[in-house]
Structure formats: structure tokens, C-alpha cells
Amino acid sequence: MASEILLYWSSGSGPSWRVMLALEEKGLSGYGNKLLSFDKKEHKSEEVMEINPRGQIPAMKHGDVIVNDSMAAIIYLEAAFKGKGIELLPSDPAQQAPVLQRMMETNTLMDKIRNVVFINKSNLDEAKINQNKANLRAEILLWEGYLKQLGGNTFITGKNFTLADCCLFPSVAVLVRQGMDLEKHAPNLAKYYNTVKERPSAKASWPPHFKTSPDQDGLKDLY
Amino acid sequence: MASEILLYWSSGSGPSWRVMLALEEKGLSGYGNKLLSFDKKEHKSEEVMEINPRGQIPAMKHGDVIVNDSMAAIIYLEAAFKGKGIELLPSDPAQQAPVLQRMMETNTLMDKIRNVVFINKSNLDEAKINQNKANLRAEILLWEGYLKQLGGNTFITGKNFTLADCCLFPSVAVLVRQGMDLEKHAPNLAKYYNTVKERPSAKASWPPHFKTSPDQDGLKDLY
Numbered sequence: 001m002a003s004e005i006l007l008y009w010s011s012g013s014g015p016s017w018r019v020m021l022a023l024e025e026k027g028l029s030g031y032g033n034k035l036l037s038f039d040k041k042e043h044k045s046e047e048v049m050e051i052n053p054r055g056q057i058p059a060m061k062h063g064d065v066i067v068n069d070s071m072a073a074i075i076y077l078e079a080a081f082k083g084k085g086i087e088l089l090p091s092d093p094a095q096q097a098p099v100l101q102r103m104m105e106t107n108t109l110m111d112k113i114r115n116v117v118f119i120n121k122s123n124l125d126e127a128k129i130n131q132n133k134a135n136l137r138a139e140i141l142l143w144e145g146y147l148k149q150l151g152g153n154t155f156i157t158g159k160n161f162t163l164a165d166c167c168l169f170p171s172v173a174v175l176v177r178q179g180m181d182l183e184k185h186a187p188n189l190a191k192y193y194n195t196v197k198e199r200p201s202a203k204a205s206w207p208p209h210f211k212t213s214p215d216q217d218g219l220k221d222l223y
Numbered sequence: 224m225a226s227e228i229l230l231y232w233s234s235g236s237g238p239s240w241r242v243m244l245a246l247e248e249k250g251l252s253g254y255g256n257k258l259l260s261f262d263k264k265e266h267k268s269e270e271v272m273e274i275n276p277r278g279q280i281p282a283m284k285h286g287d288v289i290v291n292d293s294m295a296a297i298i299y300l301e302a303a304f305k306g307k308g309i310e311l312l313p314s315d316p317a318q319q320a321p322v323l324q325r326m327m328e329t330n331t332l333m334d335k336i337r338n339v340v341f342i343n344k345s346n347l348d349e350a351k352i353n354q355n356k357a358n359l360r361a362e363i364l365l366w367e368g369y370l371k372q373l374g375g376n377t378f379i380t381g382k383n384f385t386l387a388d389c390c391l392f393p394s395v396a397v398l399v400r401q402g403m404d405l406e407k408h409a410p411n412l413a414k415y416y417n418t419v420k421e422r423p424s425a426k427a428s429w430p431p432h433f434k435t436s437p438d439q440d441g442l443k444d445l446y
Contacts, residue, residue: 053365054331065320071294072323079316093302097288100295107330108277142276 001081005031008048008059010038012207014110015070016058017170022074022163024201027085035208071103074163088163098157102146102164109143109171112136117178117218133222140175140186143168147188156192161199169196177210178218185223224304228254231271231282233261235430237333238293239281240393245297245386247424250308258431294326297386311386321380325369325387332366332394335359340401340441356445363398363409366391370411379415384422392419400433401441408446 005028009016023031036042036057044055052059052068059068062080067073078089090096115132124132143156150158155165172193176182182190196202228251232239246254259265259280267278275282275291282291285303290296301312313319338355347355369379379387395416399405405413419425 053368054328065317067320067324069324069327072320072327075298075323076316076320079319093299094288096302097290097295097299100298101290101292104292104295105277145276 001084002028002031004063005033006061007031007033008036008043008052008057009033010036010043010057011209012174013057014170014174017173017205017207018070018166019058019060019073019077020205021166021169021201022077022088024204025086025088025161025166025199026077026081028077028081029204071107071167074166078163086161088161088166090160090162099162099164102156103167106164106167106171109139109168112139113171113174113178116222117174117216137185137222140180140189143172144186144189147192152188152191153195155196161196165196169193169202173197173210175219176215178216178220180219180222224307225251225254227286228256229284230254230256231259231266231275231280232256233259233266233280234432235397236280237393237397240396240428240430241293241389242281242283242296242300243428244389244392244424245300245311247427248309248311248384248389248422249300249304251300251304252427294330294390297389301386309384311384311389313383313385322385322387325379326390329387329390329394332362332391335362336394336397336401339445340397340439360408360445363403363412366395367409367412370415375411375414376418378419384419388419392416392425396420396433398442399438401439401443403442403445 002023005023007016007019007023009020023029036045036048042048043057043059048057048059049055051061051066054068056068058070058073060066060073062076065076065080067076075089078087089099112132112135116129116136119132121129146156147154155161156168157164172182172189175189176193182193225246228246230239230242230246232243246252259268259271265271266280266282271280271282272278274284274289277291279291281293281296283289283296285299288299288303290299298312301310312322335355335358339359342355344352366379370377373381378384379391395405395412398412399416405416
């Protein structure tokens with residue numbers, strides 16, 4: 001089954017990582033995959049454009065099924081491989097609701113990190129740069145609050161690891177990678193990070209260049 | 224069942240409209256709802272903040288279940304009211320995939336409309352304004368192509384109206400509302416618009432201020 005999957009991904013892309021976590025958690029280790037280089041513009045290659053006319057990654061095929069958006073892909077994977085690996089989306093609608101809600105909210109966290117770390121700052125004045133930092137601090141506080149409200153020591157919607165965690169963890173890992181002191185400013189998120197990074201799925205999908213190039217300092221001065 | 228729902232919404236908000244379309248299609252007409260005014264900052268009221276700490280709309284309660292993000296809310300509604308009204312997400316994973324894919328892609332269309340119509344242009348130079356218009360034209364072409372590829376006369380993923388249409392239609396309606404000549408530049412999208420706007424769900428959820436205030440010209444000079 002895993003052999004029928006082909007995932008195009010790139011190292012450190014949050015959306016790619018979400019899908020890779022879901023694939024591992026669904027017990028699909030060994031899925032077909034191609035690591036692409038943004039620098040070489042491989043995401044705009046004919047091969048990728050054929051399955052994703054947007055020329056973006058992730059791009060994923062499973063047999064004849066094409067599904068590229070990371071959120072769409074992981075909801076699909078849960079449905080297509082129901083009963084295999086970990087159940088990442090509960091069947092009960094009331095239990096589904098918080099998973100779907102937190103999942104979708106992770107796009108906001110990802111955007112706010114992007115607006116501080118990965119944005120071209122030459123076009124921004126200092127007031128805007130400071131505003132973006134304040135927005136990210138507020139966003140982090142919200143996620144810290146969600147965990148705190150659950151009593152700590154849980155995943156983002158409770159005791160089970162779900163699609164919401166597949167979506168959240170890559171962004172939390174970027175906070176750490178970019179030099180934010182999680183322990184100090186968001187202790188529950190720090191605990192969360194330390195728990196999830198030990199999962200076999202996180203280890204198997206860890207971005208190769210995180211291991212070979214030094215940590216960055218994009219968030220050293222966030223606070 | 225509809226009486227257990229409470230939706231906070233505002234007139235013309237695309238994300239609110241998505242949820243309202245889904246509610247109508249699921250046969251839940253008469254659901255509890257409160258129309259909020261952005262101008263009066265009612266989306267930041269205590270009442271809303273209590274169920275959505277982001278102070279954003281839509282915000283939705285169904286009994287004890289809270290789900291605010293529009294994508295999360297409509298996937299939840301389909302699951303919670305399975306067998307009622309129209310089936311908006313097929314059960315078969317392979318058929319689900321294109322629905323989920325197109326659904327998620329509508330966020331990109333919405334963003335690109337926002338970057339032309341609803342952005343503060345005083346901070347943008349002419350090159351950036353023109354780039355945003357070019358991006359929106361390319362995005363519209365993509366959606367026009369999706370419909371063309373299906374042979375025309377269909378909804379966005381085929382012969383059935385789905386969650387993807389709940390998400391797409393509000394953005395297409397904004398293109399028209401803002402003065403784009405759909406017939407000329409995207410004839411399949413124009414056909415799509417004319418079909419969907421006649422559905423009872425579209426009529427029941429039509430933004431009140433679209434009826435009482437004149438059409439706008441934010442996209443008159445898109446081409």
C-alpha cells in the first residue's frame with residue numbers, strides 16, 4: 001500500500017512535514033517519495049506540475065488519486081487507511097470537531113511565523129516588523145493556553161495524537177529551530193515539543209537539513 | 224436539531240457564507256444565528272470571544288460543540304448531520320480527495336481577491352499592485368480550467384454539489400459583486416455562478432448588504 005504512494009516534498013517545508021508525519025503515523029513507512037530542491041526550482045518541474053498545476057509541494061499521488069494540499073492530503077490519508085496505524089481523526093463528530101478546529105488554526109501560526117522569520121524585511125518599516133513580532137507572541141500564547149487548559153502533558157486536543165498534531169508540530173519545531181526559548185516563554189509548548197519529537201514518526205520525518213546545518217536565530221529577539 | 228446551532232456571522236464575510244451554504248444544504252434552515260457588525264466591532268464582544276478566543280467570525284456552537292474555522296465547521300456539519308440534506312462529502316476516500324483538495328485551494332483564491340480588492344493600497348507601489356492583479360488573473364484562470372476540464376456545466380468537482388462548492392461560491396460571487404466581467408474572461412465560471420446562485424441555499428444565505436447597497440468596482444480594471 002505504501003508503495004502506491006508518491007510524495008514530492010522538500011526539507012523543512014512545514015506543509016510537507018505535516019503529510020510525512022501522517023504517513024508515518026498511519027504505518028506507511030517506506031512510502032514512495034522524492035526530495036525536491038527549491039533552490040533548483042524542482043517544484044516547478046514538469047513532473048510536479050503534472051500532478052500539481054500550482055507547482056507547489058507537497059504534491060501527492062496515491063494510485064490514481066492526486067491530493068496536494070497538506071490538510072486535504074492528511075484527511076484523505078486517514079480516510080483511505082482507516083484501521084491502519086494510529087487513528088488520527090476520531091469517527092465521532094463531536095470528537096472530530098476540536099481536531100479539525102485546531103488543525104485549521106495551525107495555518108495561522110504558520111503564517112505568523114512566516115511574517116517574522118521568512119518575510120523579506122527590506123520592504124517593512126520598524127513598526128510593521130514589531131507588529132508582526134507582537135502578533136506571533138500573541139499567537140504562541142494562544143497555543144500555550146490551549147495546552148494549559150487541557151492540564152498539560154497532552155497532545156493539542158487531548159490524550160491522543162491526531163491530525164491536529166501532524167499540523168502543529170512542524171511549526172513548533174520551527175520555533176525551536178529559529179532560536180525561540182520555548183521553556184521560558186511557553187513551558188507547555190516546550191513539554192509538547194519534547195514529547196512529540198521522540199515519536200518514531202517525528203524522527204523518521206525530521207528535515208534532513210535541520211540535522212546538517214546549524215540552528216538559526218530568526219526568533220532569538222522575539223521577546 | 225437546527226435549533227441547537229448558533230452561528231455568529233457577518234454580511235459578505237466569505238468564511239461565514241461557506242458555513243451558511245453548508246447549513247442550508249444540510250437541510251438545517253432556521254438554524255440559530257446572530258448577524259454581527261464589524262464596524263461596531265461586535266466580533267470582539269465578550270459573547271463571541273467566549274466561544275472564539277480569536278474574536279473572529281464565523282463562530283459556531285452546536286450543543287456543546289464549538290467549531291469556528293469555516294473549513295472545520297463544514298466538515299463537522301457533514302459528519303454530524305450525515306444522511307440529512309445533501310451529501311456534501313462523499314464517503315469513498317477516492318471521491319473525497321478532489322473535494323478536500325478544491326476546498327482547501329479556495330483559501331488561495333480568497334487571499335488573492337483580498338490582495339487586490341480589500342488590501343490597504345496606500346502601502347503598495349504600482350509594481351506590487353500590478354503583481355497582485357496578475358496573481359489573481361492567473362488564479363481565476365486555474366479555476367476556469369478546472370471547470371473546463373470537467374466539460375463545463377458541472378460543480379467544481381463534478382456533477383454533485385459538495386463542500387468544495389460551499390467554499391468556492393462565495394469567492395466567485397465576490398468577483399461578480401466587484402465588477403469583474405466573468406462572461407468575458409471566465410465563461411465556465413460564469414455558468415457556474417449562474418447555476419449556483421439559483422440554489423435555494425444561495426438565495427437563503429445571500430449577504431443582506433449585497434441586496435441593499437450597489438455593486439462595487441474593485442475588479443473593474445482587473446484585465
